[in-house]
Amino acid sequence: MYKYDSWDQQMVDTRVEEFRDQTRRRLSGELPEEKFRPLRLMNGLYLQLHAYMLRVAVPYGTLNGAQMHALADIATKYDRGYGHFTTRQNIQYNWIKLEDAPDLLADLAKVEMHAIQTSGNCIRNISSDHFAGAARDELIDPRPYAELMRQWSSFHPEFSYLPRKFKIAVIASDTDRAAMRLHDIGIQIVKNAEGEIGAAFYVGGGMGRTPMIAPCINEFVPLDRLITYAEACLRVYNRYGRRDNKYKARIKILVHELGKDEYTRQVEDEYAHMLEQGVEPPFAELERIKTYFADPAFETGLSTEVDRSDPDFALWVDRNTHPHKADGYVSAVISLKPVGGIPGDASDEQIHLMADLATEYSFDELRVMHTQNIVLPHVKIADLPALFAKLDAAGLSTPNLDQIDDIIACPGLDYCSLANARSIPVAQKISERFAANGKGAELGQLKLKISGCINACGHHHAGHIGILGVDRKGTENYQLLLGGSEAEDTSLAKITGPGFDEDGIVGAVETVTDVYLAQRTDGERFLDTYRRIGMAPFKEALYD
């Protein structure tokens, strides 16, 4: 994985000192809160209901053991012993004191980490495929391109006061595991008919209150023009994105209002101009970055067989491992979704353990998934029984990847000041219900996503089943949505009808899964059945 050189290190160290100075001026009263707010947000510091929340960047979701240990130490030292892994492949701490934030950032910088631009109206942490560099189905490792873009987007002077936040994802597989088309810019690394590698640009996707699927505006940008093209996309947005209404300020609205063709024309004009400005790093820079992402020394001639006599272990292997490009290896998913738990939460002890397991079994590497789980990307199949035993002892062996209880949930009203309703208790009750009634096991792949308000941090639009918390005459109410997908078959979920109260929504989820179980044909997922039979049978069961 990438390693900082002295320049990268100097950049994060300088940021720590700059933020220390800003915090000092804030605490002394020199800097008023309304001026400080955008500055602290660009350092990942939010004011929540009870305390500050700090969001730490995990670029493209990749971490090493030492970094993971440092994240655990921060949970111990500055928080209440927990970290919360997020849908941006990042980690958040919910109980941070402003006075401590500069020291916390300094601790992060020691392990080549930071919280730069994890919030605010700027280019956010770049996300990617959590199986990058390991997946059998990928064209090439997308992370070098993401790292090139991380450096370009960090402290970008022209694009730090954008109309709204700006999220970029880079993938390199036809299977989309990063919700690429629901980003402001989604990039898929592709091969053209001549066999050359380039980048397809999808611009103007997003969730929030007006969800949109990004259209492709350029099917093939040459790799040595990646930064230049991104500059052009951003400049058009910075100049013409709406600033009169925060709910219409994302680039998706600009692309929608101008129309894809007109937006593309403006980008192409700007691109032609930017090509003369020499903003693109030389190809040698991409090559330099690529050397850090060379494959680890995979062994060859390994067995692909493993003793499956323990049914718990066999189930975990079936559900929580993913095919690897090297024979004899898999990527193993550590679920942070135990029955009744808080999705994405891990204790400091669990984080330390995962770090140790990465060192022992996965070439010292981990990934954060946007579904709020952790991946050990390169595990020898022969090591799986030992790994499983250690995870099991720590309560980390829940076999539920992409199952109904592998729920994405935003922090909701338990933490978030914008929330209409709580998300976490609903997630807990659903997982408990399906564990108790035994139906969970029959359902197969079913992606359930919960947001506590229309801002959609819990990706409810992209859930096979989505739940949205709304405020109905002062009480918490939940709308049910069906049919979304964040994968390569991207679609937006539709609302079933009137909402439910907290217990009612748990029952409603059970009702729609009963419809699925009754109607499915062989091999159909919930989503496939919904797409085949439509909304009507579900509505009938829910409301008649």
Add this chain to the structure above:
Amino acid sequence: MTDASFTELVRLRDDEASDAPAVTVDSFADQSNAGAVRIEPGDDARLLLPHLDHVTRVEVNFPSFTDGRGYSAAQILREAGYTGEVRAVGDVAVDQLGYMRRCGFDAFQPEVPMNEADVEAAFTRWENVYQKTSDGRVPIWALRHGEADG
């Protein structure tokens, strides 16, 4: 804090500051004798490009520091070869100076005077940069591949 000194105008240029009143972009095209022009956030800086040879000062107004359109306006002027003064005016504070300078601003006239020590820190703090912009600084990627820091 009693010994801090404050400044109302920071200029990074050696030439004499012109005091010509700034006119709007709209009226500028008709007033070929006007020497200074003021760009508001919604103005298209490219409309000025045919006239740059007789502009001595461009003011870019920031009614709110969170509206970043002025950064692109300054970049566009510099990319077109404009060498006159580009002055940021309005809701501008020390915490914006570094990025503004990177985008080609060379004068700063905030509503609220700035602490001189903070101004100095804002300009000297960042020894290196990741992007190539109109200020001509050599980005880290160029240093890595042999280009000397000029």
